[in-house]
Amino acid sequence: MSEWEKTGVLSLNDISGSIPSRERFKAGPVAIIECIQHIPCNPCVDACPFDAISINGGMTETPKVDFQLCTGCGTCVSICPGLAIFIVDLTYSDKKATILLPYELSPLPNSGDKVKGLDRGGNCLADVEVLKATKKNGSGLVSIAVDKELAMEIRNIEV
Amino acid sequence: MSRIKKHPILSFKKGREIHFIFDGHQIKAYQGETIVAALHAVGIRELSKSIDLHRPRGLFCSIGKCSSCLMLVNGVPNVKACVTAVEEGMIVESQGGKGMLDIQRIKTIPRKPPKIVNTELTIVGSGPAGLSAAKTSSKLGVPTLLVDENPKAGGQLVKQTHKFFGSKDQKAGVRGIDIADGLHEEIKASNSRVLTQAAVLGLYREDNGNFTVILKRDNQLIEVKTIAIIIATGAMEKMLAFPNNDLPGVYGAGAVQTLMNVYGVKPGERALMVGAGNVGLIVAYQLLQAGVAVEAVVEAMPKISGYHVHAAKLRRFGVPILTSHSIKKALGRTKVEGATIIKLDKNFKPVEDTEQDIDVDIVCLAVGLNPSTELARQAGCECHWIPELGGYVPIYNLNLRTTIKGIYVAGDSAGIGEASTAIIEGKIAALSALLGMGRKEVIQSRGKAFKELESLRAGPLGRVVREGKRKIFRIAEEVVN
Numbered sequence: 001m002s003e004w005e006k007t008g009v010l011s012l013n014d015i016s017g018s019i020p021s022r023e024r025f026k027a028g029p030v031a032i033i034e035c036i037q038h039i040p041c042n043p044c045v046d047a048c049p050f051d052a053i054s055i056n057g058g059m060t061e062t063p064k065v066d067f068q069l070c071t072g073c074g075t076c077v078s079i080c081p082g083l084a085i086f087i088v089d090l091t092y093s094d095k096k097a098t099i100l101l102p103y104e105l106s107p108l109p110n111s112g113d114k115v116k117g118l119d120r121g122g123n124c125l126a127d128v129e130v131l132k133a134t135k136k137n138g139s140g141l142v143s144i145a146v147d148k149e150l151a152m153e154i155r156n157i158e159v
Numbered sequence: 160m161s162r163i164k165k166h167p168i169l170s171f172k173k174g175r176e177i178h179f180i181f182d183g184h185q186i187k188a189y190q191g192e193t194i195v196a197a198l199h200a201v202g203i204r205e206l207s208k209s210i211d212l213h214r215p216r217g218l219f220c221s222i223g224k225c226s227s228c229l230m231l232v233n234g235v236p237n238v239k240a241c242v243t244a245v246e247e248g249m250i251v252e253s254q255g256g257k258g259m260l261d262i263q264r265i266k267t268i269p270r271k272p273p274k275i276v277n278t279e280l281t282i283v284g285s286g287p288a289g290l291s292a293a294k295t296s297s298k299l300g301v302p303t304l305l306v307d308e309n310p311k312a313g314g315q316l317v318k319q320t321h322k323f324f325g326s327k328d329q330k331a332g333v334r335g336i337d338i339a340d341g342l343h344e345e346i347k348a349s350n351s352r353v354l355t356q357a358a359v360l361g362l363y364r365e366d367n368g369n370f371t372v373i374l375k376r377d378n379q380l381i382e383v384k385t386i387a388i389i390i391a392t393g394a395m396e397k398m399l400a401f402p403n404n405d406l407p408g409v410y411g412a413g414a415v416q417t418l419m420n421v422y423g424v425k426p427g428e429r430a431l432m433v434g435a436g437n438v439g440l441i442v443a444y445q446l447l448q449a450g451v452a453v454e455a456v457v458e459a460m461p462k463i464s465g466y467h468v469h470a471a472k473l474r475r476f477g478v479p480i481l482t483s484h485s486i487k488k489a490l491g492r493t494k495v496e497g498a499t500i501i502k503l504d505k506n507f508k509p510v511e512d513t514e515q516d517i518d519v520d521i522v523c524l525a526v527g528l529n530p531s532t533e534l535a536r537q538a539g540c541e542c543h544w545i546p547e548l549g550g551y552v553p554i555y556n557l558n559l560r561t562t563i564k565g566i567y568v569a570g571d572s573a574g575i576g577e578a579s580t581a582i583i584e585g586k587i588a589a590l591s592a593l594l595g596m597g598r599k600e601v602i603q604s605r606g607k608a609f610k611e612l613e614s615l616r617a618g619p620l621g622r623v624v625r626e627g628k629r630k631i632f633r634i635a636e637e638v639v640n
Contacts, residue, residue: 005462008470008480037467038618040579041324043332059326060618079332081322082468105448105476106167122477137322138168138334156475 009120010034012152019152020067029072029089029098032152033063035082047079074100078136088151097151098131103140108133109159116158117146124158125150162200163423163449168320168334171423179249193310194240194251195221195228196422204407204494206230206240207254215493217407221414223308223358224395224531230254234264241414242356244310271379278304278352280592281372281385283359283534286314287578288570289391290342291585297349299601301593304383305346306357306374311421313339314393316578318416320445324466325579328611335578336420357381362388362538362566370565387565387592390535391585394528394549394571399433402488408495412442412525419449430521431498432456433486437577439525440469446523447476454517457484457500459507466620487514489522498522528575538566541638547627548574556635557609558591559584567592574627583612 004010012019018033033044033053038060044053045063052069053076055061077085077100087100109115109130117128131143146154163171174190181198188197195206195218205215206228219227223242232238233250236258240251280296282289285307293305311317319335330338346353357376364370365384372383396411398404410426412434418424430451432443435458443453456473461483463470470480483503490497502513528549532542535553540561542551552574559567569588570581590605616625 001462004467006482008463008467008474010467010471034471035468037620039324039466039468039620040326040615040618041331042326046327047332058617059614060621079322081324081332082466083472084468104167106165106450108167118475118477120471121474137332139322140167158476 007121010036018065020065024067025088025090028091029087029100030067031065031070031072031074031076032086032088033065033076033084034086035062035080035084038062039082041081043079043081044076044085047076049073049075074141077102078139078141083139086155090148090151092145095148096145097148098143098145099151099154100141100143101155101157103133103142103157105140105159107159108135108140109142109157113159115144117144117150117154118156118158119153120155122156125154128154128157130157161202161425163419163425166423167448169336169420169423177245177247179245179247179251181251182253188245191310192245192422194230194232194243194245194249196418196424197245198240199418199426200422200424205253206407208256209405210256213255214405215407216405217494218410218414219398220396220411221417222393229258231258233268234261235268236260241417242309244356268378271377273380273382275382275384276304277384278302279386279596280304280389280589281306281370281383281387282389282391283372284314284391284393284570284572285309285312285353285355286391286393286570286581287316287338288581288585288588289314289389290316290339290346291582292389292391292569292589293346293351293353294342295586295589296593297346297351299593299598300350301596301598303351304385305351305353306359307353307355308358310356312343312353312355315413315416318413318420319441319578320420320448321441323579325615329579329582329615331579359534362534364538364563364565368565386596387567389567389569389585389588389592390553390572391568391570391588392531392534392572394530394575396524397527397529399486399524399526401486403491403495404489406489406491406495407493408491408520409489409522409524412438412523415521415523416442416445419445419451425449425451427451427495427519427521429454429519430523431486431500431517431519432523432525434458434525434527435460435463435465435470435480435482436525436527437465437469439523440465440473442523442525443478444469444472447473447478451521453478454519455500456480457486458482459485459503461505485509486522490516495520495522528571530572530574532572535561535566535568535572539563540566540568543631543634545574545627545630547623547630552631554631554634554638556639557632558594559588560591560595560639562638565595574624574631576624580612580615580624583608583615587612
């Protein structure tokens, strides 16, 4: 039994197959799909306007992102029923990266708000700035700026 | 307990303000909500007293299947307050023990004469399976009657605020509430009829091979003459044995969803969720969305059995999921005022000195479901115990036909599954029923539906259901003909 099956929290090791190369990160925003279980689900494949997401060998296989085709547009983020897709942009500024994440609680934060940046276990790692918050397909989409070293750690906010 | 003011997904359209009397007090309510929802909105959770020990009783299932909410309404005892809409001037009383029928008073209640309705296909239950079956048959022009005991069609779909899994064909990415509305609209646009607040009392086979379904609706008996029947009566939440499991505030997960997501009423302020399957995880997340704190999710198994992505959503908000833990007891005298949880060893035995009291006013049970097979049994369909499918299940073949010609079954009442597969089963049952009426052109679409079903149940997480269905089909080879 893997640790995540017990805790519900993924480690970077668990999602290593979903993390693009350092070079790809340097090229701009990219989708990170944290979906490693064989569940019957594939709307992300249809959602991607660039055909960058594929699920091969039946609906219960896990999705793969072609990082060369992915533009980090974020269309998949609001479609994924598991809220498991995040857009990470390490090119935002010298020190900061941005994360686009799904947020389905009320109220949505406003641009410029300082909120808590939470990791996969709900622990607060830093105060982060909200760049933009919108609603798409009924789900909130929030873009936050975080220190680059936290770009693969922060996955939620507390408003 | 209060009304939800702002919800991230839902907007609640309140009906006209009305007033009713509960135990002598005037209560404000809104047209369209149930007695139970209106009482919860003002903080009243105790609905009756138990028969022998006079312990307080509250809501448990909220879909008219358990008997926890029986109340005296306008002098009539044993009314299911969870599926009865509140009305202006209604007199509601908490019921002490067995309800007694006041014959003189009953005589004064106006009753409508029975009527007869003719149709070709009758579908019992308007959840995902029933709605999908009705949509399929009405699209093909077959006169269809869809009946449901609840005040609103949609079954459990109307409470699902999350986006569905599956594939485009099963409306993946669309929220359950929107799926229900869409299916309902399509049915309403056809010649078919949807009858809500209609309870099926029994179904009987006639000498000519057709059926009569007896319905009770609004103090009227309705005899439905029909060629075929699809039973899509869903499931009933399981109870768990622990001290004080009968206190008001111990709810089935579906009841919590009904209060929050259908009527916009918070069931309490702080919850303990028991069970980390998909239902437990999803409802715990929906509690957060309704503004209720989830103190913990406990799960007796050593691992989380629901989808990881559902667990991850909770964990990101800091909700602890404690595997190898269970509830030891609920605390409180007349309502839930806390709960004691305890660690379990690998043989599911409590580990001494690991008790922990948590401060909650809701204990929400999501420990599995039993198929609702009462109607199938009454009709004489053969049922077998299939643990993989949640308990006793009517036997049916690949076409979802039971041991009685003309009676089909779909969705959770055919074995516990989930909504996407229920939608396809509804379609298959309807197409099979039409085929039985001689509509040979549906064979191709049914073939396509079989394939869809197979792809949804592929993979390791579909293993248990696949095994259960295999058992059913094996038995069916001998008894369905």
